[in-house]
Amino acid sequence: MLGRDVSLTDIDAILVTHEHGDHSGGVFKLAKKMGIPIWCTPGTSRAISATDQSNLLNEIIGFSNFKVGALKITPYPVPHDALEPSQFTLSDSQFKLGVLTDAGAVTAHMFENLRDCDALVLEFNYDENLLLKSSYPTPLKKRIAGGFGHLSNTAAKDFLKKLVNPKLKFVLAAHLSETNNSEDLVKGLLSEILDEREIAYAIANQHHGSDWIEIS
Ligand SMILES: [Zn+2]
Numbered sequence: 001m002l003g004r005d006v007s008l009t010d011i012d013a014i015l016v017t018h019e020h021g022d023h024s025g026g027v028f029k030l031a032k033k034m035g036i037p038i039w040c041t042p043g044t045s046r047a048i049s050a051t052d053q054s055n056l057l058n059e060i061i062g063f064s065n066f067k068v069g070a071l072k073i074t075p076y077p078v079p080h081d082a083l084e085p086s087q088f089t090l091s092d093s094q095f096k097l098g099v100l101t102d103a104g105a106v107t108a109h110m111f112e113n114l115r116d117c118d119a120l121v122l123e124f125n126y127d128e129n130l131l132l133k134s135s136y137p138t139p140l141k142k143r144i145a146g147g148f149g150h151l152s153n154t155a156a157k158d159f160l161k162k163l164v165n166p167k168l169k170f171v172l173a174a175h176l177s178e179t180n181n182s183e184d185l186v187k188g189l190l191s192e193i194l195d196e197r198e199i200a201y202a203i204a205n206q207h208h209g210s211d212w213i214e215i216s
């Protein structure tokens, strides 16, 4: 059991967004052991040397959508310092979930993909002041804050304001830096935007993820 009543045999597919270790580490070991199919772009599969795992690998060509069971999955490109990073939206006949982490900037295309979601997983990576003051080396600070790095709290908040729509019921803030951010800061920002609209929210933790969230 993986927790939250999920067992490894319940997993139908693994979507790999890009090759960075916090997103691809251990994926092939698990996929191979359990025979779980993997989906990623050709750039990502090259970067993680996945091409020799072709029996499990499904390459996403040209960010075209695909199905896993009843779910329609739509990949979309994001600016991030990886070979061919992709984020995803997932929808069934009723609801649409948008997932966005690891993006250095917001693009019009990202907005088009995420504007009509029922639920969002959205990166709030760092607080600008905490990053500035942190002990990270300057090149790393520049990478994180650059156009191919991560979304700051301010960038995520501004984007979330644009993504609020009458269908939106839940927002999960994700990919918070343990060094350069705090759950309290992010909670404050989410509350500013979402409380008055009665949209629920939570914060995903690097170690425990989040609880199951039911949308109705
Ligand atoms: Zn990354």
Ligand SMILES: [Zn+2]
Pocket (backbone or CB within 6 Å): 020, 022, 023, 101, 102, 175
């Ligand atoms: Zn990451």
